[in-house]
Amino acid sequence: MSDAGGNPGAHLERFVDLHMHSTASDGSVAPADVVAAAHQAGLSAIALTDHDTVDGIIEAQAAGQALGVRVVAGVELSAVDDGSEIHVLGLHLTHPEHIAAALVELKEARRDRAKITVEKLNSLGIPVTLEAVFAAAGDGAVGRPHIAKALVAGGWVRDFRDAFDKWLGNGRPACIEKRTVTFEEAARLIHDAGGLAVYAHPGGGASRADLAALAALGLDSVEVRHPSHTVDEVIRLAALTDELGLVPSGGSDWHGAAEGYRALGSMKVSIGWLTRQDERVRQRAEQPA
DSSP states (O other): OBOTTOOBTOOOOOEEEEEEOOTTTTOSSOHHHHHHHHHHTTOSEEEEOOBTOOTTHHHHHHHHHHHTOEEEEEEEEEEEETTEEEEEEEEOOSOTHHHHHHHHHHHHHHHHHHHHHHHHHHHTTOOOOHHHHHHHHTTSOOOHHHHHHHHHHHTSSSSHHHHIIIIISTTSTTOOOOOOEEHHHHHHHHHHTTOEEEEEOOGGGOOHHHHHHHHHTTOOEEEEEOTTOOHHHHHHHHHHHHHTTOEEEEOOOBSSOSSSTTOTTTTOEEHHHHHHHHHHHHHHHHSOO
């Protein structure tokens, strides 16, 4: 068989999505259904990167085996570097159980934050209940999207955007700081679990000096393709990633939306980037402890 240009064996490029969320944290789709949606979208591989939990990985990987979709075990952590919060993806966790205990502590901190947020909202005249927030979270790691969901359900805001704009967004009246770790601590947790530390959606705020400093602390990869990045930012981040000897990553940061700028697979991340990450995992495994 040949393509329209007459090249024997030519095939369509294969894509992956290495940043996705499920109901194990603040996504709206169960882990197995995330994989089913990825299969439907024609993706060859995905990474499940729920916030502060690896609870959905076993279910997702079982679904992936059945459907022929590779599922990379991952997690998303919030870290602080030089006073600023950054998000760190842990990808290729060969031993997710090694990070699970630390994640339990972070999950409890999320529950405490939700409780304080609800108390703050109550003091501001919004009678939302903690029970409603936990019901919105189900078995997942509770977060601000679940509080927003409870606010929408109670009729106190129009939609998620209204909830964040009025109450929950950074700098808004009911925004409560969350428990975080330093970047170096996050990278160590990820490496101890056999994974790669990825700077998630750095955008235009990450300079060469910033990335070099993080690389010295254990950064392996940069999320080059993300819905929040402009074309110019993608080009700049790709160049810096190569220059610093890091590997690229990318994903839609999908939480279950059927359409929009975070649609499943929208970032068109080449499977070649996943291959480069696999090689980095092998290199790291060969390094002396």
